[in-house]
Amino acid sequence: MNRINFPAFLLCVALSTGAAFAGSRFTGNGHVWITKNADGSGSGSGYLGMIYNGPDNEWIGCQKSSTNLVMCHAKNTDQLIVDCWANSAFLANSVSSISADARLVFIFDAGGRCTQITVQHSSAFEDKQ
Amino acid sequence: MMKGLSNGRRARLVSAAILMGFVSAAGAGSRYNVPGVVRISEDGQGGWVVEGTLGEVRNSPDSVHRISCLQTRTEVINAGGLPSRTMRVTCQAANTERAVMCISGSEAVVNALNGVSNDALLELHITGSICTDIIVYESSGTIRKAA
Numbered sequence: 295m296n297r298i299n300f301p302a303f304l305l306c307v308a309l310s311t312g313a314a315f316a317g318s319r320f321t322g323n324g325h326v327w328i329t330k331n332a333d334g335s336g337s338g339s340g341y342l343g344m345i346y347n348g349p350d351n352e353w354i355g356c357q358k359s360s361t362n363l364v365m366c367h368a369k370n371t372d373q374l375i376v377d378c379w380a381n382s383a384f385l386a387n388s389v390s391s392i393s394a395d396a397r398l399v400f401i402f403d404a405g406g407r408c409t410q411i412t413v414q415h416s417s418a419f420e421d422k423q
Numbered sequence: 424m425m426k427g428l429s430n431g432r433r434a435r436l437v438s439a440a441i442l443m444g445f446v447s448a449a450g451a452g453s454r455y456n457v458p459g460v461v462r463i464s465e466d467g468q469g470g471w472v473v474e475g476t477l478g479e480v481r482n483s484p485d486s487v488h489r490i491s492c493l494q495t496r497t498e499v500i501n502a503g504g505l506p507s508r509t510m511r512v513t514c515q516a517a518n519t520e521r522a523v524m525c526i527s528g529s530e531a532v533v534n535a536l537n538g539v540s541n542d543a544l545l546e547l548h549i550t551g552s553i554c555t556d557i558i559v560y561e562s563s564g565t566i567r568k569a570a
Contacts, residue, residue, distance in 0.1 A: 318480065
């Protein structure tokens with residue numbers, strides 16, 4: 295049996311999403327969040343639906359090709375742009391799972407190679423309007 | 424009950440259950456509603472079966488209802504040029520009676536989420552804290568997320 299108590303559940307949700315739920319809807323601003331380290335590595339994340347519906351000049355996305363070339367990029371409200379590339383059928387599978395309202399996180403190494411892609415689907419996320 | 428079934432038999436049972444959930448909407452095509460919005464039921468073998476559509480759950484007036492799956496793939500190339508790969512999926516669901524979560528590192532289970540849309544129906548099969556199966560159902564009848 296894996297019945298769990300509610301506080302533990304909510305903690306897990308907060309840890310896995312990086313933000314706390316309030317009700318059944320995600321109440322964060324959903325903006326593109328970019329980190330860039332001194333060695334050139336970094337990350338980009340955001341909520342596709344909320345970014346689309348928002349008024350700000352920002353974007354985030356990933357693409358894959360028939361040769362499994364993967365590219366992810368993002369621009370935040372400070373107009374900072376990051377991108378990464380990888381030639382990987384493995385990571386291309388992550389791009390396959392991105393939907394219009396998903397939460398997307400990509401991490402890249404100092405050489406600009408995408409090393410991790412996270413995609414989250416949730417009833418709490420806003421759809422593109 | 425589900426555990427002893429072949430994948431084909433299980434799929435047929437799931438399909439039958441889904442068909443029963445369809446109701447006609449006035450002036451519109453049929454809509455699929457999950458009983459209780461998020462259904463979390465025992466599978467008869469100590470595990471759980473969870474069912475919910477991303478749209479209907481989001482639209483629910485009950486703030487407890489939720490269903491979510493997060494998948495992460497990591498690929499690091501070592502100095503010798505060899506890739507080290509890991510993958511993981513974490514799913515969570517809650518209704519007014521209980522909350523459940525599960526994880527899996529199975530490639531097949533993680534890949535089940537490939538192509539999932541923003542209004543898909545997710546069916547989770549959970550044993551212990553392991554997601555033993557994830558079924559994604561896409562249909563004209565699944566309810567869209569409201570604004």
